[in-house]
Amino acid sequence: MEHESLFNATDVKWMQGDEEYGDIVMSTRIRLARNIQHFRFPRAFSEDEAFKIDQLISSALLDSDELDQTFEHFDMSRMPILQKNVLVEKHLISPQLAHKERTGSVLIARDESVSVMINEEDHIRIQCMEPGLNLEKAYFNADTIDRCLEEEVPYAFDSEFGYMTSCPTNTGTGMRASVMMHLPALMMTEQIEQIISMMPRLGMVVRGIYGEGTSAVGNYFQISNQVTLGKSEEEILTDLQSIAEQIVQREVESRRALLEHASVVIHDRVSRALGTLRYAQFITSDEAANCLSNVRLGIDLGLIDSIPTAILNKCMLIIQPGFLQQYVGTMLKPNERDIHRASLLRTLLTDNHLHEKGDDSYDV
Template sequence: MNIEHFLHNPTTNWMQEEGQYGDIVMSTRIRLARNLTDFRFPRAFSDEEAMQIDKAVSNVLIDADDEEEQHFQFSYFSLHDMPALQRKVLVEKHLISPQLADKERVGSVLLSKDESISVMINEEDHIRIQCLQPGLQLEKAYESADQIDRLLEHHLPYAFDDTFGYLTSCPTNTGTGLRASIMMHLPALTMTNQIGSLISTMPRLGMVVRGMYGEGTESVGNYYQISNQITLGKSEKDILLDLQSVTEQIIQKETEARTALIEHASIALADRLNRSLGTLLYARILTSEEAANCLSNVRLGIYLGIIQNIPIAVLNECMLYMQPGFLQQHAGTTLQPNERDVYRASLLRERLQCNRELKKGHSDEEGEDSYDV
């Protein structure tokens, strides 16, 4: 499958579905860090070593003869000669990390057809296995990652120590090499000024809060990534159970905050959410930050029943359409920041108005109540 399939598709299959607690939990991600013996870590290896690792890993996943191994149907892409804009789109779709996109040396990625699995080669470690699932599905995401992990370990010699576990470039990943992350939409906790105390509490629970694209990124549109901070001294099962427990507590707090907003500030809340919808439907200039905040408010309005006739799947598309890389990919040309703001407003306006009218028409045909701003 060529790269165009992954660049032009506005949503991935896992984004089109809605998993458990889908009103608050956007997605679950499992990432496993692995390295091969007899090779230096990517921070210090040579280009020749990088190419040997690349070939060894890709051969297992692409050229395997076993029927079970062929089931994954991976497509291989080298990032070395890939244009910067294409790499940016892959980052925005969460298919590769910003760190891999920025690498100047040999790096590549293998993507499954449905984009739920990606295997990054020569990022911070030799191998980064990533699996994504909609909603809160830690066990399912881990099972997929573990299947790929066992397949690779069957053919390749992993760097493993009986005392320390899997050896990694960064000591904070040593042990299980497991990073489990939950992408959460927490607008009510943000509106009620509770998000700060929540974030400060996380380290005491062995968790860390990051932005939408992981380490080194800030929260955009009230989306927060909650992940485990400890990989050494705990089993994979314990890490997943701890994150599941913390996530369910956050879900409860966000639900309570939403209920409180409805009970004590329903008119102000409805006004704020509908103003955001109005901005998206009629604005001619939209920065990425304003678009993200408006889309966040509309998402909250849909789940609270305040806003109707807009499918969640369309909002997921818009979250990607608003990103600088995908925006320019869609336009087919490089755009200056002010040009992107104009094009962003036009594109989101078109997508929302078109789907809103379509949804409203279906509702009217079925005799359902429709809602207008």
């Protein structure tokens, strides 16, 4: 993997969706939290311990002959802030790891479907992402890497409580399974709050686009398991699959209702959003994300001519502050970002550009 490709490419595998749920379920993620025996947790360890942990985990994966993936190691202490932000926006690292000045690092697979964060909240955070609703595949990939590591490093494990983690809520399986869903119709019909409020009773939680503590930008929500202790990995996956499918059905029904009872209003909303993206001279990331959400809904409902999914996904990434500044090559003030963002969107969404091929970087 070349660094330039990682930080510039906008053709991200996990954003491609799938045939069955692609317009509603953008991606699936499995995250496994693990710690190594005889080392203090990251909140209390020394820099020497952190270095030894990094060496153990990196060697186990970089030298493995059992894995299909090829990894590259990135040290957070040596990475410019813009590149850290790009990795957060690609969901390859957490905001918490990006803010670490010293002890953190990450191993990223060539196709960006796997990342292993080292010395974040726990010693190891294995993260596997798949497009669409593919919980079993994502879990299989995460479990494969987990088994490979466990052969090389002894995990902190208790026969009664399971995997020991820094945060008690992760103790047990140490697994967080999540699906990222695009739910504009449930937002418009004001049903989303009801869904969010009922999730804890089902052992689930709803978060924003970048996980805990973030907002639902562009009508994207992450639904994930809240309980890791007392349930097996298989039970967690089955429950989340069922809940995700039910939410998909409610979104589909809400879209049909909007078409039936408010088609003119929805068509106007979609058209205004597309017009803003194509002609605005100044646009914030939140406004751009909401407009792109409306355009995606309009395409799914057949209200406007189709724009390639690759272009929409590229727009979703490139409007983010980190991507935008990485493209420009320098830090920008907020108003400067808004001007550059509008310019890039105008270029990406013109008729001529929509028909170009090989559009997998931000070379617009």
